[in-house]
Amino acid sequence: MSTTAPITATQRVQEAGLRAQAASKRLALLSRAEKDAALVALADALRAATDRIVAANADDLARGRDGGMTESLQDRLRLTPERVASIARALQDVAALPDPIGEVVRGSTLANGLQIKQVRVPMGVIGMVYEARPNVTVDAAGLGLKSGNAMILRGGSAAASSNAVIVDVLREALEQRDLPADAVQLLDGGHDDVEALITARGLVDLVIPRGGASLIRTVVLGATVPVIETGIGNVHVYVDASADLAMATQITLNAKTHRPSVCNAAESLLVHRDVAAAFLPAALEALAGAGVKLYLDDTARGLAGVEGEPVTDDLFATEFHGLEMSVGVVDSLDAAIAHIDRFGTKHTEVIVTQDRAAAREFVARVDAAVVMVNASSRFTDGGEFGFGAEIGISTQKLHARGPMALPELTSTKWVVEGDGQIR
Template sequence: MSAPATPVSAAPVSTAPVSTDDVARVAALATRARVASRRLALLSRADKDAALRALADALDAATDEVVAANAEDIERGRRGGMDEGLVDRLTLTAERLAAVAGALRDIAALPDPVGEVVRGSTLANGLQIRQVRVPMGVVGMVYEARPNVTVDAAGLALKSGNAVILRGGSAAESTNRALVGTMRGALEAQGLPADAIGLLDGGRGAVRALLTARGLVDLIIPRGGAGLIQTVVTESTVPVIETGVGNCHVYVDAAADLDKALAIAVNAKTHRPSVCNAAETLLVHASLRETFLPRVLAALSEAGVVLHTDAAAGGVAQSAGTPHVPATAEDWDTEYLALEMAVAVVPDLDAALEHIHAHTSGHTEAIVTEDRAAARRFTTEVDAAAVMVNASTRFTDGGEFGFGAEIGISTQKLHARGPMALPELTTTKWIVEGDGQIR
């Protein structure tokens, strides 16, 4: 049995010493970002959209430079024994970079949340009150080997009027420097402050200095493996929006359309296994043990998936000659980020719900069923940021939801939950207009 993939740079930063140089570096970066954020807050939508398109054009023009920098990171990662699933996350081809640049243009086409009136009224005393969306200010992003996050975060921050401080994983160091350098140059060419997009260098002490820069940084968003996220949540004195790992389940109900179920299960696992919305566990109703389970196990195995089976699923696999390994207790809580999947047979919907309650990470859960009552129970009782009915877990994504891009997927319950895009990068303020009223 191969080991689950371990995210790059996921080791806790809490034990790292914070030097005076770390504190000074973060303070200087955040102070410049604060000045830039005040400038961004004054921009019109047209100004921000033009800047986003300029960033996209600059990335297109710098394709050769960025891809070459990315090749350095990939070579260094492979020399260090990086898992191939993580190499896939790290890789930025010309085609992927074009898609990343395209996401910036998509963001430019989205409505600007800044200034949106959330609610308002005129009081009996004549005071006019309204709650409006305003930028957060300075947002810190701490993430791992996903260079597209560098661009998505910068673009979403710019559109929502925020300055951003980026701290990507060391595995993508060369790529991130090329991306941020290109975007900062494009901002300057537009007459905008380059410090609206900052890149934090240094080791884990610098990260800890960022997490404790309360008063200089308004919000921290971690994105990566469980170790990184929990360290940020635990150690940060700056407010955090918690994103989470994706231990996602697909449950195939007794009333499922089996062709739909086969397509969904295979897609959810194999379409891109190294991302957080890929399914990690397949639950199959016991009534489908002889009809559906052999088909799906064979299809997954043929797609290269290592199957970690419970006793019932293992028996079916054994009879069919499908390769498999016995599941351990740890497998049900593992985010593989690779072509591996845990499979269990459950006696009924109640057992499926109990299994999910026990092991979910609160990201995305899916049911395949033609029984509306079962679907209703599943969507009501499952506690997750996204719940799918007859659809792949791979759809939990800001782009797929029509947001243009996302800065992360929140698994918490306050302020933001699920794919986070522009509105989630704003806060609100109350504006009260009167005509001399006193209390």
């Protein structure tokens, strides 16, 4: 009696990669009209499947609660009918954006008559490794389709049921339009699948990790496929000596409490010593009233009218993903920037100031993908930037930085046209 050996993770990823390559060849030939119509069809299919998706998500949430998942992670995982409608709407927003493929980045005509131009082309096959964010499944599929890329997705086990249903819905909708279902594939194996995906050089053209520090580190250090590094968000709000204090309070509250589980939420508040006494009592009371647990340095504790625990360097370095915030008083703009240089993660940094020179200096000196002046860090988002959706927020400096959408999922090709020139 013969038995069939179980398929390995490497074999599974190789097969997925070959199917994705074939799909990417077809996607590269689609017109903008064809891609946009497909995106609208995907959005319609998600709306029609809302009950299925929410029911599957309820299974994920129940497993998460049984396993002790924190409320902040449950918030990232949770899909309501309203959130499903929002992610479907994001697909339509992507459809309305210009098609990056074929865009001429630069070009010229040489003295010998050769016409040269650099044009945008798809990457080809992109792998995504991410955690409990099922909306990422939809954003990745939509941005991949519009930019002509086939996507191989490996979501976290916490969202396994949600992702499986979402990908089934998307693949069914693609097939109904006679488009390759393998433009979107989901790996449902364990960590072996991740290792196989990030080392599938020659089959996968790019890998993008999105999640916590451990996941990102694992992908960046273990990959042989090129990686765009998305980073964690230890985000600071710095209240300068010239700040409008009412504005500063409003921005701090929004940045911390609007949705504390996400990477663009503020984790640290820095306040110039000259305005600390005027700003901190009311601001800390407002934060505490919103349920924020405060970690305060000695000066802030002396000014606070609410309870707070002593802050440590480890707390200043922490991305809390919840209603917690470290607070420090600094002597100058230089001291604030030095603190950010030490503890920041190059994601988003905020200054609240009425001093234009201070704002210019902060923008020039702070090393971050996004620098905000008198605005909440919650605006660091592809949708808010007008990108329709985002594939992630890059904190590296090569190829792409900040919220990544359609152009960041392309490479370029030089096209040279002549009429017989030789060298």
